[in-house]
Amino acid sequence: MTTAITLPSPAKLNLFLHIIGRRPDGHHELQTLFQFLDYGDDITLSLTPEQPGIRLERPVNGVADEDNLIIRAARALAKKAPCELPGVTIAITKRLPMGGGLGGGSSNAATTLLGLNHLWKLGIGLDELAETGLALGADVPVFVRGHAAFGEGVGEKLTPAFPPEDWFVVLKPACDINTGKIFSAQGLTRNTPRIRIAPAFEGDASRYRNDCEDVVRRLYPDVKQSMEWLTQFGPARLTGTGACIFGRFPTESAARIIWESKPSGITGFVAQGVNVSPLHQKLTELE
Ligand SMILES: C[C@](O)(CO)[C@H](O)COP(=O)(O)OP(=O)(O)OC[C@H]1O[C@@H](n2ccc(N)nc2=O)[C@H](O)[C@@H]1O
Ligand SMILES: Nc1ncnc2c1ncn2[C@@H]1O[C@H](COP(=O)(O)OP(=O)(O)OP(=O)(O)O)[C@@H](O)[C@H]1O
Numbered sequence: 001m002t003t004a005i006t007l008p009s010p011a012k013l014n015l016f017l018h019i020i021g022r023r024p025d026g027h028h029e030l031q032t033l034f035q036f037l038d039y040g041d042d043i044t045l046s047l048t049p050e051q052p053g054i055r056l057e058r059p060v061n062g063v064a065d066e067d068n069l070i071i072r073a074a075r076a077l078a079k080k081a082p083c084e085l086p087g088v089t090i091a092i093t094k095r096l097p098m099g100g101g102l103g104g105g106s107s108n109a110a111t112t113l114l115g116l117n118h119l120w121k122l123g124i125g126l127d128e129l130a131e132t133g134l135a136l137g138a139d140v141p142v143f144v145r146g147h148a149a150f151g152e153g154v155g156e157k158l159t160p161a162f163p164p165e166d167w168f169v170v171l172k173p174a175c176d177i178n179t180g181k182i183f184s185a186q187g188l189t190r191n192t193p194r195i196r197i198a199p200a201f202e203g204d205a206s207r208y209r210n211d212c213e214d215v216v217r218r219l220y221p222d223v224k225q226s227m228e229w230l231t232q233f234g235p236a237r238l239t240g241t242g243a244c245i246f247g248r249f250p251t252e253s254a255a256r257i258i259w260e261s262k263p264s265g266i267t268g269f270v271a272q273g274v275n276v277s278p279l280h281q282k283l284t285e286l287e
Helices: 069-078 104-119 126-134 142-146 179-183 215-219 219-233 252-259 279-285
Strands: 006-022 028-048 053-056 088-093 148-151 158-162 167-172 235-239 247-248 267-274
Touching: 006 053, 006 104, 006 126, 006 148, 006 167, 006 235, 006 267, 006 279, 028 104, 028 167, 028 279, 053 069, 069 104, 088 104, 104 126, 104 148, 104 247, 126 142, 126 215, 142 148, 142 158, 148 179, 158 252, 167 219, 167 252, 215 235, 219 247, 247 252, 252 267
Parallel strands: 053 088
Antiparallel strands: 006 028, 028 088, 028 148, 028 267, 148 158, 167 247, 167 267, 235 247
């Protein structure tokens, strides 16, 4: 019987992000193109049959365990079980910056849902797991489903997409950005016309933009400065509500040359865009 697994919890990029309106509940209606990166956190789930309950081996810096999306996801899943479950200890190796627009917390929640569904042998389908995940955050469903996608609604209505699997230089300017602050900012573009995209999306995402970019550049000079630097080598774009920005390159070596030339003090990483989540690739290997 498998008692422990280590699973990837990848980052996502919003290759574009359009805000097309506001719902009556105040949430913004989006159109976005999600792609995963082959870079992210790792989560180890270890069953502890002798000790009931769900616990984190070490807290995530700055996040109370009660608020941690890993714990919240595990508890939401446990509620669905028809019987008593073995306990679990969860350890995370955190690489993704928080408040970076890379969806780290949401990805951690999805990895926990899928990993525990596997270890606890619950047999819950992806539709139900995506619905459970949506209650934890708008980005959780795409991580649960595990395919690059055109997202609508708040990002939960997903149509599989196949953007090119290019290489990215991802930079993390020295600021953390609160998503709620950007969505409530004055002057945010909230009326981008809805686009119609065939389900087999193969269009050039560079024609589209991130509607949060102007507000974020105005409020965060570090983001503006990093974008100006990266733009010298091609289009640079914000992911989510920032703070991370990215530039795309056709090969790893092209991306690494730019990465090596970055000014000192800028953090980030180089990674490849992938249309099947590394989490799902790993789970398929385990089957
Ligand atoms: C920016 C994205 O990462 C793009 O993929 C997501 O839309 C973020 O969605 P999320 O993780 O659910 O965002 P949260 O950090 O929970 O949202 C914080 C706050 O931002 C506002 N918010 C968020 C998402 C959305 N579509 N419209 C909003 O107006 C809401 O006031 C919400 O309470
Ligand atoms: N496991 C977790 N990892 C990271 N953040 C978490 C986690 N659980 C809860 N959070 C909370 O979620 C907030 C957002 O963190 P996250 O890494 O998801 O940011 P993000 O990449 O900007 O997300 P998004 O792209 O969804 O806006 C953090 O500031 C933290 O308070």
